[in-house]
Amino acid sequence: MQLIGYFRSGASYRVRIGLNLKGIGVEHASRHLRKGEHKAPDYLAINPQGLVPTLVTDDGQHLTQSLAILEWLEETHPTPPMLPKDPIARARVRAFALAISCDVHPVQNLGVLNKLKAYGIDEARVNQWAAETNHDGLAACEKLIADEAGPFCFGAEPTLADICLVPQLVNARRFGADVSGFKRLLEAEAAALAHPAFAAAVPEKQPDAE
Amino acid sequence: MQLIGYFRSGASYRVRIGLNLKGIGVEHASRHLRKGEHKAPDYLAINPQGLVPTLVTDDGQHLTQSLAILEWLEETHPTPPMLPKDPIARARVRAFALAISCDVHPVQNLGVLNKLKAYGIDEARVNQWAAETNHDGLAACEKLIADEAGPFCFGAEPTLADICLVPQLVNARRFGADVSGFKRLLEAEAAALAHPAFAAAVPEKQPDAE
Incomplete structure (x- = not known):
C-alpha cells in the first residue's frame, strides 16, 4: 500500500499512527x-477534495478522509483494536x-x-x-475524558482518540495555544509518545520533513 | 431515549433521519x-462542546457528535443498514x-x-x-460519487452519505450557494426526500420549528 501524505499534515499523521499500531x-x-x-x-483525480492523506490499497483503490481510512483499517486488521x-x-x-x-482541525x-x-x-x-x-476545542476534549481512566484518553491502551489528539496538540503549540492546563490530554499525549507506533509517526521523523 | 437538538441544526437533522431509518x-x-x-x-455539563445534538439513552448515557451517535445506532440496531x-x-x-x-459543516x-x-x-x-x-465542498462531493450508481449517493438504498448530504443542501441553499450543477447530489436528495425516514425529519416538520 501507499500513503500519500505530508509530514506536517495532522490527518496524515493520524493514519501513520494507525498503520504503525496495526503493524x-x-x-x-x-x-x-x-x-x-x-x-x-x-492528485485531484484521486482525491477530489484536494486534501491529504490518500491511502492507495494493494489493488489500486484510493481511500480518502483519515477517519474513514482508520475505520477501514480497524475492520480489515482488527488486532490490536x-x-x-x-x-x-x-x-x-x-x-x-x-x-x-x-x-x-478543519477550522x-x-x-x-x-x-x-x-x-x-x-x-x-x-x-x-x-x-x-x-x-x-481542546478545552472541551479535556472535559470529555475527565472521568475516564488514564494514562491514555480512554484507559490503558491507545484508541482512535489518542490518534486524533496527538497530532492536534502539535498544531495547537505551533499556533501558540496554551495547552498547559489540559492535564488529562497531556497525560494521554505522554503515554502515546512513549508508544513505538506513535513515536515512529511524529512529523520530524518522516522522509519529507524539512 | 431523548434527542436534544434544534430543528435547523444539520447535525440534529442527521440523527433524526438515522433514528427514523432504524424505526x-x-x-x-x-x-x-x-x-x-x-x-x-x-447543557455544557452533558455536552462540553456546547453543540447539538445529544442523544440521551434509556439508561441515561449522554452521546455526542452526530456521526458517533449514528455509528452507535448502526452497531446496536443493524437493520436496515x-x-x-x-x-x-x-x-x-x-x-x-x-x-x-x-x-x-463545521466551517x-x-x-x-x-x-x-x-x-x-x-x-x-x-x-x-x-x-x-x-x-x-459539495462540488468535491459530486465528484466522489460520479461513478456510483444512483439514485441514492451509493446505490439503491440510503446510507450515511445521504444522511449527511440532505441537511447540508438545506444549509447550502440558505446561504445562496448555487447547487444546480450537482446532478448526482440532487438525484440523491430527491430519492431521499421521497423516503419516509427523510421526509419526517425535515426541519419544518419539527415541533420546535419557527
Missing part, C-alpha cells in the same frame, strides 16, 4: 501543501475523535487560514484564530 | 441556538459523510460565522464565506 508497512509519498501539490490535477468493544464506549471514543476531526487547517487572509484578516489575527480554535 | 421513536427536546441555550451550564457490508464500500460512504461533516456553522463577525468581517461577506464553503 502495516506502506510506501510513503509526499504532496507538499505549501507548494500546492495537493491541488494538482493528477483502536476502538473498545462496548458500543457505548466506542461511541465515546468516536465522539472525542470527531470533536477534534470535525470541530478543531484551523491551511485552506481556512488562507481563506481568512483572502477575506482581509492579517497574519497575526489569523494565527490568533488558529490558536483560539485549538485552545477552545 | 426508533424518541422524545425530542430543543435547545434554541440563536438564543444560546446550547451554551447554558446545564446505513453502511454497506464491503469494507471498501463502507470506507467510501464514510469518506463522503466525513467530507461534509468535517470539511463543510459554516453558527459558531464560526459568529467568530468571523467578531474578527471584523461584515454580514454580507460572512454569508459569502458560508456560500463558498458549501459550494466548494
